[in-house]
Amino acid sequence: xxxxxxxxxxxxxxxxxxxxxxxxxxxxxxxxxxxxxxxxxxxxxxxxxxxxxxxxxxxxxxxxxxxxxxxxxxxxxxxxxxxxxxxxxxxxxxxxxxxxxxxxxxxxxxxxxxxxxxxxxxxxxxxxxxxxxxxxxxxxxxxxxxxxxxxxxxxxxxxxxxxxxxxxxxxxxxxxxxxxxxxxxxxxxxxxxxxxxxxxxxxxxxxxxxxxxxxxxxxxxxxxxxxxxxxxxxxxxxxxxxxxxxxxxxxxxxxxxxxxxxxxxxxxxxxxxxxxxxxxxxxxxxxxx
Amino acid sequence: xxxxxxxxxxxxxxxxxxxxxxxxxxxxxxxxxxxxxxxxxxxxxxxxxxxxxxxxxxxxxxxxxxxxxxxxxxxxxxxxxxxxxxxxxxxxxxxxxxxxxxxxxxxxxxxxxxxxxxxxxxxxxxxxxxxxxxxxxxxxxxxxxxxxxxxxxxxxxxxxxxxxxxxxxxxxxxxxxxxxxxxxxxxxxxxxxxxxxxxxxxxxxxxxxxxxxxxxxxxxxxxxxxxxxxxxxxxxxxxxxxxxxxxxxxxxxxxxxxxxxxxxxxxxxxxxxx
Numbered sequence: 001x002x003x004x005x006x007x008x009x010x011x012x013x014x015x016x017x018x019x020x021x022x023x024x025x026x027x028x029x030x031x032x033x034x035x036x037x038x039x040x041x042x043x044x045x046x047x048x049x050x051x052x053x054x055x056x057x058x059x060x061x062x063x064x065x066x067x068x069x070x071x072x073x074x075x076x077x078x079x080x081x082x083x084x085x086x087x088x089x090x091x092x093x094x095x096x097x098x099x100x101x102x103x104x105x106x107x108x109x110x111x112x113x114x115x116x117x118x119x120x121x122x123x124x125x126x127x128x129x130x131x132x133x134x135x136x137x138x139x140x141x142x143x144x145x146x147x148x149x150x151x152x153x154x155x156x157x158x159x160x161x162x163x164x165x166x167x168x169x170x171x172x173x174x175x176x177x178x179x180x181x182x183x184x185x186x187x188x189x190x191x192x193x194x195x196x197x198x199x200x201x202x203x204x205x206x207x208x209x210x211x212x213x214x215x216x217x218x219x220x221x222x223x224x225x226x227x228x229x230x231x232x233x234x235x236x237x238x239x240x241x242x243x244x245x246x247x248x249x250x251x252x253x254x255x256x257x258x259x260x261x262x263x264x265x266x267x268x269x270x271x272x273x274x275x276x277x278x279x280x281x282x283x284x285x286x287x288x289x
Numbered sequence: 290x291x292x293x294x295x296x297x298x299x300x301x302x303x304x305x306x307x308x309x310x311x312x313x314x315x316x317x318x319x320x321x322x323x324x325x326x327x328x329x330x331x332x333x334x335x336x337x338x339x340x341x342x343x344x345x346x347x348x349x350x351x352x353x354x355x356x357x358x359x360x361x362x363x364x365x366x367x368x369x370x371x372x373x374x375x376x377x378x379x380x381x382x383x384x385x386x387x388x389x390x391x392x393x394x395x396x397x398x399x400x401x402x403x404x405x406x407x408x409x410x411x412x413x414x415x416x417x418x419x420x421x422x423x424x425x426x427x428x429x430x431x432x433x434x435x436x437x438x439x440x441x442x443x444x445x446x447x448x449x450x451x452x453x454x455x456x457x458x459x460x461x462x463x464x465x466x467x468x469x470x471x472x473x474x475x476x477x478x479x480x481x482x483x484x485x486x487x488x489x490x491x492x493x494x495x496x497x498x499x500x501x502x503x504x505x506x507x508x509x510x511x512x513x514x515x516x517x518x519x520x521x522x523x524x525x526x527x528x529x530x531x532x533x534x535x536x537x538x539x540x541x542x543x544x545x546x547x548x549x550x551x552x553x554x555x556x557x558x559x560x561x562x563x
Contacts, residue, residue: 053392054392055388055391055392055558055562075394075396076394078392078393078394079394081392083389083392085385085388085389085392087385088385089384089385089386090381090384090385090386090387090389091310091386092384093309093310093313093314094306094309094310094313098306098309102302102303102306103393105294105298105299105302106294106299106393106394106395107294107393107394108294108394129313145389149393149394
């Protein structure tokens, strides 16, 4: 483990009533990385993340988070970690202002509470009780409480569930600015576009193991996949799958005498790759970025 | 901006937060804070007026409101400490409040001190209101002897401390936040009926008196009667005595049992989570 490693996991196992949820998982996350963990429900995402957060015990394996075993969390370690849990709730009768200012008192190196409220876009809702916030606003409050301690490592468990598209874009900008400031971020999400926008690296987890690891552009050999070229000819839509799209389009342009009508060249989306990966967990592939 | 985080400051800040939350939750204000005051008023209006309660007691009977006040004080202490915490913690465990707090560097002791601080403030406010209503609206004569108020003080402290730790311990019993109210309020109502709060303890069959004597509420109510009833009423008690020694013993035993359960069994997460 190097000084720049934020998270190191080897052979992690956890079973519930004899059924393995995490089954020999290995993972390394470097400091400053934004790492997205993708996988279907029941794949072991939340179990893994909550072991890393110090909420769940493990049956076997080595785990180090910021150099500390999360099975023995101390206040100093907690102060360097920010957690946005999957479910938000509680503190219903307190206002945004009261909660953020109160939680700031827990941290030795807290950010300015008013700046944090503004950063998550809740300035207008300061005096509103948590009970009366919309789902998306409530989630932003969760994020505010998660980043308040100026964490070196931030866990975001499905942070944008229930957001409208505009709120999601604003949230992404916030996360990118945190990542720009050097915060290591572990993100779990069901939204593939979110992983693609935010993450430098993506891991796909299914059956309690990581089955694919890589940058969003290279995951599962996505960059080597055949491209799909589409064009219009004789009033009809044509498509062709090809490993050499450049050569194909050049030939096509030559044949049609210049501009190709309705030309599109597309790679499989991250979602296509992801769905293929979780369908065939046995054919594990690893592509380093 | 690096500041030293002091658990005492966090505990104070949590107390403020807990008090705000308590009084903003209308249900808890009505069913734990105002409930004994409403009951005192109701019973006194229905049964009160004449000095005919225990009219066969040596020296004559007393007004119903005066007889009823100690039971309401005891009951109020249990509602504010035990009921508030048992239901509140079951909800906080289920809705993730506790888990969220556990994920921060907040010292766990600050959380519990915050609850205790809230209960002290709410409890004392309730007692002040109850005494004021009894004295001003129903003309109940309050004791002037400092020894009586000393008895009141240790009854209040032991009762509140016991109710607090037992409430925290009992909060793990309800299987969900939805069932919490029923699982907590049900047994407490039964206990109020058999502990001399709603009924005169002497009127109960002795086997029921024996069952009630296992639990703290009976002793707390008896201790409060020793403060607010005339001395001659000591003879009216089932045992013929206020039994201060036994009261201290039994309330302390419950306090210790509750503490041990809290320390060994307290969970920040739901049973199915972790």
